[in-house]
Amino acid sequence: MTHESIYLDHQATTPLDERVLEQMLPYLTHEFGNPSSAHAPGRSAAQAVRSARRRVAELVGAKSDPEIVFTSGATEANHLAITGTALASRPHGGHIVTTAIEHKSVLAACQRLADHHGYTVTRVGVDEHGRVRPADIAAALTPHTVLVSVMHANNEIATIQQLAAISEITRPHGIALHTDAAQSTGWGLLNVSELGVDLASMSAHKLHGPKGIGALYLRGGTPIVAQQTGGGQEHGLRAGTPNVPAIVGFGAAAHLITSNAVPSPTHIQALRDQLQNHLLHTLPGATVNGHLHQRLPGNLSLTLPGIEATDLLDRLPGIAASTGSACNTGNGEPSHVLTAIGLTRAQARATLRLSISRTTTDTDIQQAATLITHAANTLIRPASTA
Helix, strand or coil: CCCCEECCCCCCCCCCCCHHHHHHHHHHHCCCCEEEEEEEEHHHHHHHHHHHHHHHHHHHHHCCHHHHHECCCCHHHHHHHHHHHHHHHHHHHHCCCCCCCHHHHHHHHHHHHHHHHHCEEEEEECCCCCCCCHHHHHHHHHCCEEECCCCHHHHCCCEECCHCCCCCCCCHHEEEEEEECCCCCCCHCCHHHHHHHEEEEEEHHHCCCCCCCEEEEECCCCCCCCCEECCCCCHHHHHCCHHHHHHHHHHHHHHHEEECCCCHHHHHHHHHHHHHHHHHHHCCCEEEECCCCCCCEEEEEECCCCCCHHHHHHHCCECCECCCCCCCCCCCCCCCCHHHHHCCHHHCEEEEEECCCCCCCCCHHHHHHHHHHHHHHHHCCCCCCC
């Protein structure tokens, strides 16, 4: 990416904060000890991991540091949470409830349990704003349900789910509640105690930390079976030498948020609204996807009738944006999230995802609004409902 590019794809990944890099560097060079070793370099690395674990626990409102299990990212955390919890509860049932708009790693984990372990999986639909109704979750439960997995905020339309209300439904039945919180953690929206979730998946690179490191919040006492076995690292739940530099980076990124050392979500939402209002005013027929109020501050999913979003991006080499989830890149099928909220295939193909974060400037927004408007107006043709 050149210095002239305007980066509007923060839901795919965020740039590493220089303050995070600064704290990581010693553990990439002279502080190279294995935290499982008993000597001084090992003890130093172990202390760094403990400090990072505490910082991540503070970010999400965990009651104790051991409730944080480091993983390679949210995808691994989702797999551990869903597969590990389901298999641990197998004697009590074999039914999982999730939603139609989950991240593909959640849907894949559920499908694997169905294909290889005989579980049944219910995918609950959402409304036109991308919200699942707690009553629909309640209606989907059976005496054999062992797990409910509902993402906190969607990775395409950013709609925030009513997890606290859902937890009031699952908890009396002793059903574990998991949430993929990869998108919401960096906004300070994930408080596991307030939301009542038993498991929550996170990823550092979504909150200006390094790639290749994530975590699973695991409420104390929640049954789970390790999926990566070998050594006793991460409380026996994730074998392998810990990635100390990345773990330190995750902790540093979390601490920047809890110490209010980053711009407020209100500021970022104001920038998003500025871009949204400009594009809605200048592009006839443009519509916003997702809940207008209960969504992440930096997301703008916009359907532009009469265009192909991929064609639009081809005409915007100075803007880094996407048509949806980065996990769908190269997939010719329309987004399962957009079709779940009622968009046609043509409308889904005409949808652009613009996402901003704390490195986005007012100048970026103004320039992007002008460039997108100009490019879109050269492409618009009569809308199709195919």
